[in-house]
Amino acid sequence: MEHFLEFKNITKIFPGVKALDDVSFGVARGSVHGLVGENGAGKSTLLKILSGAYSPTSGDILIDQEKKVFNNTRDALHAKVAIIYQELNLVPELTVAENLLLGHFPQHSGFLNKHQMFRVAKKQIEELMEEFEPATKVKNLSIGQRQMLEIGKALLHNAEIIAFDEPTSSLSEREVTQLFRIIKNLRDQGKAIIYVSHRMDEIFKICDTVTVFRDGKHIQTFPEMQAVTHNLLVQRMVGREIKDVYGYRPRQKGEKLFEVTQLRGKGVKQDISFDVARGEIVGFFGLVGAGRSELLKVIFGATPLESGQIFVNGQSVSIKNPTAAIRHGICLSPEDRKDEGIIPVRSVSENINISCRRHFLRAGIFLNKSKERENTDHFIAKLAIKTPSRNQLIGNLSGGNQQKTILARWLSEKVAVFLLDEPTRGIDVGAKYEIYQLMYQLAEEGNAVVFVSSDLPEIIGVADRVFVMRDGAITGQLDRKDVSEERLLSMALPQA
Incomplete structure (x- = not known):
């Protein structure tokens, strides 16, 4: 399968820390590419490089076989790259509509076109199957609703590459079902999707391919989920076998x-x-x-x-x-x-x-x-x-x-x-x-x-x-x- 997005020998060094070490792999159109690894493995650093928040120390990003240099997040957005982070980037005191269109407000004769802004926001909320109103202030939304709003922002940018960083961490079961429906629709539209999650059941449920990171290095990419088991994936992630992640220890209770x-x-x-x-x-x-x-x-x-x-x-x-x-x-x-x-x-x-x-x-x-x-x-x-x-x-x-x-x-x-x-x-x-x-x-x-x-x-x-x-x-x-x-x-x- 031809790769639409490619990471070529990406290295990122911070003072005293090599966060990414010669990472290379590709992501195809029309697929959901899982990215797994322990915290500190380098996943978030890679997404920040893809978003333009960080510049790589060395290495290249290729989109549709063309080398891209992102000096800031706006460059990445112009290249139709959207990152939906676990930690949300919303302005609580602004409305849902203002957050959705922040930086891209519709104008008429040089003035803000509020009618158009609320109309676009209403349509996006309906596509997300949410029930809040465009005029609702974000501070009055639940964490799960805010997460869905962040997803809505990415969809409004018509991104061709969308990365989800732990998107279900604050979602209800209903919202997770909605999210997976949205992701599958995006995949069917030919988008290239990166899905980062620590929840192994989600990786096996939603992903077509999975890449494992450990200690800033690309350990292995499994091109088909049928070729990997839960235990094998965990073993590649941590470098050792963990048979029982809970490791329950019974103990004597006191008063x-x-x-x-x-x-x-x-x-x-x-x-x-x-x-x-x-x-x-x-x-x-x-x-x-x-x-x-x-x-x-x-x-x-x-x-x-x-x-x-x-x-x-x-x-x-x-x-x-x-x-x-x-x-x-x-x-x-x-x-x-x-x-x-x-x-x-x-x-x-x-x-x-x-x-x-x-x-x-x-x-x-x-x-x-x-x-x-x-x-x-x-x-x-x-x-x-x-x-x-x-x-x-x-x-x-x-x-x-x-x-x-x-x-x-x-x-x-x-x-x-x-x-x-x-x-x-x-x-x-x-x-x-x-x-x-x-x-x-x-x-x-x-x-x-x-x-x-x-x-x-x-x-x-x-x-x-x-x-x-x-x-x-x-x-x-x-x-x-x-x-x-x-x-x-x-x-x-x-x-x-």
Whole structure:
């Protein structure tokens, strides 16, 4: 099959890091080309080179056998290349229509043609089978709706090459079905599509071809999906065999450590009550909009508690803000790492120590930088955070290493209740295994772990107990031995 897009000997070197090492492969028209590899394997760097955000240190990009040089993202757009990133690039205060046509507003006699703008936006929304209005501000959309809006922007540019970077990470099952329908239509129209995902089931479901990256190198391209198995793909990705990515470790549970009773708050519409023992990992499953993330935010004090009580070690605690939650030994690792978890323009060291710096003061005033460096280095080693140095900007790390850095922040606080919202979202299979092992370790050390996940196999593979939510309420709970996909989905789906 003739390649429409070709990467020829692409190398990209950052100070101290070779992100891509002599990468060469091609993508055909009318095909969905999967791109897989661990976080840090070089996938995102390659997409940024294709988008014009980065320039390669050496090597060439060929489109339809013609060499292309992209000095910026506008050059790539003019070449009909569109990249849909996992981290969305939308302006929350602008409307859906304004975001869709940003930089390409229709004009009439030199003035913005609002009627035309809303008409084009309305048509695009209908093609996406979404229900929001062109005049809706993006800040009022769900994460899943924002993801679909990002896809709509790419389609409006009539791109011939479209790369999707973890596009389903925040989509509901219905939206995933819509996305796959859109991708198949684009493939049938002869577009060249790159599909990056850590979800192996999606790779096998949607892709015609798959390329494996590891440590910045092109390891292998499988021209037909029939020639590759799940285990073989994972083995090529991580360089070793992982038979059980969840690696569940049973453990002894202790006394009740954490409890909420009759809790209500924003997004939590009915009284919620549950408890977690020392050494226990409790999972919360539900469809998008079920209220799981909202529940964790109410517990953490990020959104107001309207009624109910929270207990730690049998003592009722008052939590009106995150500072109070941390003081009582409760932490939250949020679903949206970029906007709510990390400070991307600050270093790994600053992100680890930002909450616990009060512990490193001399005379109650002066920061003991030596102690702070010791704390950083301790957790970089303990959690195997892959970073060139403690001073590296956290925004330059992979998603898995950003997640580990957030966990290091809370371990520095010596909290006992860990609230983890989609802790493996957008993380590769190797890093997922490491995160699961950290969760087991936290439980084995006598902590209580509560995690939200939209991934059914993950919930089943990791949790000791599972609570299911729907419409802001708990609809049931199951012990590990009783959990199945069918039972969880029956509790999560709306009742007829």
